[in-house]
Amino acid sequence: xxxxxxxxFKSSWLPWVLIAPQVVVIAVFFFWPAAQALLQSxxxxxxxxxxxxxxxxxNFRNLWNDESYLASxxxxxxxxxxxxxxxxxxxxLLAVFADRVVRGSGVYRTFLIWPxxxxxxxxxxxxxxxxxxxxxxxxxxxxxxxxxxDPLLNSTNAMSLIVMAAVWKQISYNFLFFLAGLxxxxxxxxxxxxMDGARPWRRFWTIQFPLLSPxxxxxxxxxxxxxxxxxxxxxxxxxxxxxxxxxxxxxxxVYFDGFKAMDLGGSAAQSVVLMVIxxxxxxxxxxxxxxxxxx
Amino acid sequence: MTAAVAAFxxxxxxxxxxxxxxxxxxxxxxxxxxxxVGKVMTDAGQSFDPKAYVPAVAGYYTAPNxxxxxxxxxxxxxxxxxxxxxFKAAGLDPEKAPTTWPEVALAAAKxxxxxHKCPISISWQGWTQLxxxxxxxxxxxxxxxxxxxGMDARLKINSPLHVRHIENLANMAKQGLFVYKGRxxxxxxxxxxxxxxxxxxxxGFYGNVKKNAKFNFGLAPLPHYQDVPGAPQNTVIGGASLWxxxxxxxxxxxxxxxxxxxxxxxxxxxxxxxRTGYLPITTAAFQLTEKSGFYKQNPGTDVAVxxxxxxxxxKSRGIRLGNYVQIRAxxxxxxxxxWAGKKTAKEALDAIVKRxxxxxxxxxxxxxxx
Numbered sequence: 001x002x003x004x005x006x007x008x009f010k011s012s013w014l015p016w017v018l019i020a021p022q023v024v025v026i027a028v029f030f031f032w033p034a035a036q037a038l039l040q041s042x043x044x045x046x047x048x049x050x051x052x053x054x055x056x057x058x059n060f061r062n063l064w065n066d067e068s069y070l071a072s073x074x075x076x077x078x079x080x081x082x083x084x085x086x087x088x089x090x091x092x093l094l095a096v097f098a099d100r101v102v103r104g105s106g107v108y109r110t111f112l113i114w115p116x117x118x119x120x121x122x123x124x125x126x127x128x129x130x131x132x133x134x135x136x137x138x139x140x141x142x143x144x145x146x147x148x149x150d151p152l153l154n155s156t157n158a159m160s161l162i163v164m165a166a167v168w169k170q171i172s173y174n175f176l177f178f179l180a181g182l183x184x185x186x187x188x189x190x191x192x193x194x195m196d197g198a199r200p201w202r203r204f205w206t207i208q209f210p211l212l213s214p215x216x217x218x219x220x221x222x223x224x225x226x227x228x229x230x231x232x233x234x235x236x237x238x239x240x241x242x243x244x245x246x247x248x249x250x251x252x253x254v255y256f257d258g259f260k261a262m263d264l265g266g267s268a269a270q271s272v273v274l275m276v277i278x279x280x281x282x283x284x285x286x287x288x289x290x291x292x293x294x295x
Numbered sequence: 296m297t298a299a300v301a302a303f304x305x306x307x308x309x310x311x312x313x314x315x316x317x318x319x320x321x322x323x324x325x326x327x328x329x330x331x332v333g334k335v336m337t338d339a340g341q342s343f344d345p346k347a348y349v350p351a352v353a354g355y356y357t358a359p360n361x362x363x364x365x366x367x368x369x370x371x372x373x374x375x376x377x378x379x380x381x382f383k384a385a386g387l388d389p390e391k392a393p394t395t396w397p398e399v400a401l402a403a404a405k406x407x408x409x410x411h412k413c414p415i416s417i418s419w420q421g422w423t424q425l426x427x428x429x430x431x432x433x434x435x436x437x438x439x440x441x442x443x444x445g446m447d448a449r450l451k452i453n454s455p456l457h458v459r460h461i462e463n464l465a466n467m468a469k470q471g472l473f474v475y476k477g478r479x480x481x482x483x484x485x486x487x488x489x490x491x492x493x494x495x496x497x498x499g500f501y502g503n504v505k506k507n508a509k510f511n512f513g514l515a516p517l518p519h520y521q522d523v524p525g526a527p528q529n530t531v532i533g534g535a536s537l538w539x540x541x542x543x544x545x546x547x548x549x550x551x552x553x554x555x556x557x558x559x560x561x562x563x564x565x566x567x568x569x570r571t572g573y574l575p576i577t578t579a580a581f582q583l584t585e586k587s588g589f590y591k592q593n594p595g596t597d598v599a600v601x602x603x604x605x606x607x608x609x610k611s612r613g614i615r616l617g618n619y620v621q622i623r624a625x626x627x628x629x630x631x632x633x634w635a636g637k638k639t640a641k642e643a644l645d646a647i648v649k650r651x652x653x654x655x656x657x658x659x660x661x662x663x664x665x
Binding site: 044046047048050051053062065066068133135152153154155240241242243244245256257259260261262263 | 297300303304318321322324325326327328475476477478484488618620621624627628629631632634635637650653657661662
């Protein structure tokens with residue numbers, strides 16, 4: 001890109017003014033709450049905030065001494081990996097097929113995009129109803145097949161339930177990006193490969209998939225962040241973290257301790273930990289995974 | 296409660312806040328956010344006699360210095376429901392509810408052999424099987440009179456009797472006699488639908504069953520173990536109470552006092568009690584309901600009242616612990632491990648005590664500092 005033309009502002013203040021709206025949005029909706037969380041994580045207060053006490057790092061020490069908190073790291077890892085891989089694979093598959101549909105593609109695509117408009121809590125309840133051991137229509141079907149299904153006491157069942165709900169919720173978003181990515185690949189490339197005798201499978205792996213890599217990478221980051229942060233409503237509606245603590249992912253505990261149990265200091269400390277993890281993960285992804293991306 | 300906390304912090308709290316019983320210790324600790332109900336009533340010149348209230352109810356919401364802190368509104372307790380039609384079909388006497396846990400197991404076995412898939416399930420497992428269970432058998436749930444006498448209370452629920460009971464339920468679960476249906480009041484739907492034939496849950500469930508169940512049902516006192524001295528004692532209350540928030544105008548407090556006066560009038564109390572199954576909170580309301588012949592026409596509705604109006608002991612007055620929302624969640628988590636067969640009763644109860652005590656210690660520390 002030697003011929004890149006750089007535009008330089010002559011004014012010293014104009015660039016700042018132009019980015020100001022964005023900076024304000026980030027400051028108000030990200031930096032300020034993050035600073036609040038940091039502040040609260042060093043305090044203990046009663047529910048109404050009428051008495052506040054500085055406790056330094058005690059909230060964090062309490063966390064490290066809590067075995068169940070440490071165990072929920074593992075739960076979160078399993079959950080996030082499952083949600084990200086399943087979500088990406090399934091939506092890529094759907095997008096590849098949707099890309100080939102010629103007739104009725106509008107209807108087909110609309111149906112696939114719809115679930116994105118569903119609130120996470122509603123998604124959780126929806127799946128809960130379908131899979132509830134006593135009344136769920138799907139669990140009835142599973143039992144008819146002679147299999148056992150009890151997400152209330154079987155942790156594998158419970159984990160499958162929330163993974164399915166979380167993946168289902170995210171597929172539309174991924175699908176949209178994959179489809180757009182696929183459509184921006186010039187048809188001539190694929191046609192050229194076809195004329196050279198490459199079959200669809202080979203065309204996909206050698207042409208489409210590499211050219212999709214920027215989209216895939218972006219979605220990987222987004223999906224991991226989604227699995228870490230946006231899924232507590234699904235967990236709350238479907239399993240409440242049970243059985244035992246087997247589906248209590250980190251963000252669910254943040255939500256429960258902060259909003260149900262009113263332990264704001266402990267909850268803030270947990271969200272700081274969560275923030276650090278996600279920042280670290282994103283840095284890792286940009287440093288190592290991004291190298292494999294062809295722009 | 297979350298919404299109210301947010302509103303309070305924004306300087307826009309409601310005048311009256313309904314808080315469930317588990318949040319009582321938290322509310323009591325928030326001294327600057329609330330005004331004791333006793334004070335509101337006396338300041339407004341509203342006639343107010345704490346003795347008019349059913350002792351087990353009022354005692355729970357009263358500070359150690361005798362001042363009533365919140366207004367008991369919808370108070371309930373734990374009772375036993377059973378499906379009379381299912382009992383009849385299984386060859387059991389529908390007019391005779393099992394009174395002890397061994398009898399429950401026998402009835403469950405009969406129901407099962409008659410093809411019932413869910414002989415018994417349990418709602419509010421922590422409240423019914425640990426809290427009420429303790430008071431009912433006159434054993435401590437926690438030290439310091441179950442937390443009423445001080446913040447340095449610690450859990451006591453890994454006693455041999457508790458272990459025996461949870462072990463018993465675990466065995467019933469293994470044999471398919473007790474079927475776990477979820478946390479909180481989620482299992483209640485399985486009783487109304489007829490799927491589960493017996494259930495321990497709140498007396499406040501009565502209105503729902505009466506309206507929606509398509510079978511004859513009965514209410515009975517909680518089952519107990521016959522060989523435990525002092526059992527059955529009394530059960531503990533649940534439900535919610537009304538708290539008055541601080542920082543309002545004097546005239547508005549007068550209005551609140553008038554409203555509470557209205558709520559505690561025997562007529563209003565009695566009507567609410569009959570409709571919902573929640574307890575009458577004043578002795579006068581109980582007598583009025585009795586006089587109206589309601590208990591005779593609706594057998595079983597007096598079960599909850601009779602369980603509550605007994606003379607209470609220090610071990611059975613009520614349970615009021617800090618960080619209790621989290622402790623309830625711990626109880627759910629650990630008990631689920633037992634029902635799933637992953638932990639023994641002893642292991643799970645020890646774990647509840649250990650994890651719960653850490654939270655109690657933290658609560659004690661946070662509130663001593665003030």
